[in-house]
Amino acid sequence: MTARNPLLTLEHISLSFKGVKAITDMSFSVAEGEICALIGPNGAGKSSLLNVINGVYQPDDGIITYDGEIRTAMRPHHAAERGIARTFQNIALFKGMSVLDNVLTGRNLKVQSSWLEQAFNVGRAPKEALVQRQKAEEIIEFLRIQPWRGSLVGGLPYGLQKRVELARALAAEPKLLLLDEPMAGMNRDEKAEMSRFIVDTQREFGTTIVLIEHDIGVVMALSQHLVVLDYGKKIGDGPPEAVRNNPEVIAAYLGTRH
Ligand SMILES: Nc1ncnc2c1ncn2[C@@H]1O[C@H](COP(=O)(O)OP(=O)(O)OP(=O)(O)O)[C@@H](O)[C@H]1O
Numbered sequence: 001m002t003a004r005n006p007l008l009t010l011e012h013i014s015l016s017f018k019g020v021k022a023i024t025d026m027s028f029s030v031a032e033g034e035i036c037a038l039i040g041p042n043g044a045g046k047s048s049l050l051n052v053i054n055g056v057y058q059p060d061d062g063i064i065t066y067d068g069e070i071r072t073a074m075r076p077h078h079a080a081e082r083g084i085a086r087t088f089q090n091i092a093l094f095k096g097m098s099v100l101d102n103v104l105t106g107r108n109l110k111v112q113s114s115w116l117e118q119a120f121n122v123g124r125a126p127k128e129a130l131v132q133r134q135k136a137e138e139i140i141e142f143l144r145i146q147p148w149r150g151s152l153v154g155g156l157p158y159g160l161q162k163r164v165e166l167a168r169a170l171a172a173e174p175k176l177l178l179l180d181e182p183m184a185g186m187n188r189d190e191k192a193e194m195s196r197f198i199v200d201t202q203r204e205f206g207t208t209i210v211l212i213e214h215d216i217g218v219v220m221a222l223s224q225h226l227v228v229l230d231y232g233k234k235i236g237d238g239p240p241e242a243v244r245n246n247p248e249v250i251a252a253y254l255g256t257r258h
Contacts, residue, residue: 004031004032004033004034005031006030006031006032007030007032007033007066007175008030008065008066008067008208008210009028009029009030009064009066010026010029010049010053010064011027011062011063011064011065012025012026012061013027013052013061013062014026014059014060014062015045015048015052015057015060015232022045022232023049023052023232024231024233025061025062025233026045026062026232026233027062027234028237030210031208033206034209034225035198035199035222035225036223036224036225036226036227037210037213037219037222037225037227038211038227038229039213039214039216039219039227040228040230040235044229044231045232046180046212046229047180050178050180050210050212054076054079054084054086054178055073055077055078055084059072066082066084066176067082067175069082080109081109083172083176084174084176084178085106085172085178086177086178086179087169087178088180089180089181089212091158091161091162093153093161093164093165093168094153095152095153096152096153096154097153098149098150098152098153099140099148099153099156100137100140102153102164102168103139103164103167103168103171104133104136105171106136106168106169106170106171107132107135107171111128111132135171135173137149139170139171140167142170142200143166143167143170143197145160145163145164148160158185159185159186162182162186162194163194166179166194166197166201170207173205175208176209176210177207177209178211179209179212180211180212181212181213182194182198182213183195183218184214195218195222198222224240225238226243228243228249235248235249236248236249
């Protein structure tokens, strides 16, 4: 495989909550177009790290370079505008809205017409609404959720809701997709299906993906790059096979799970 440029580089990132360190001196890079998995025991700092990457948490220290832009702090809205999308550990969808409407909310940042144009369906609004709808439908088809496109999200099985959340994130056409436990609570078949959709996303759209996943089997099969965290510190970083054989990783994490 040829070496690819990093899309995201973290250098010496530290984060604490009221004096308690959640992340300590964390540095690693994510190459453009790769699937990078963050693994580690509960409380290791994985979700906090995603929140640093998409600007929800401001690190106490360190530098982040994303898509050529160096920053010490970034607000979530700016991160979204720059092509960073995210799903959550606990599904964050509008349960009383249809699948299609939820997916459409993922396109909010692409809307250029004014509120007035939309209210009276004039100017740029009608054509834009058509394009938004078409893009949303494309994603719905890509993730094979057409049969439920009109269903209320709250009534769908958990695994499907996870897929709708992925659809909403993809509707934003992200460059960097952050997935917080996309397969949590799923059975083996559902995990295999979700893994395929994640790989298809990488292949079809060239999306760079950073995900958190506890199932080591899934992680090994899915990712090209692993970063292992333990108590907020990085203890492993590299291709899955190399990380798997790292004695510190085996002792701290993998060893306890096998
Ligand atoms: N908002 C917060 N306020 C205070 N402490 C927090 C907050 N968020 C996380 N922490 C603490 O930071 C540390 C890292 O938590 P984090 O949720 O990032 O870990 P994690 O690896 O994602 O865990 P899990 O696998 O259980 O989701 C933990 O000690 C946690 O208690």
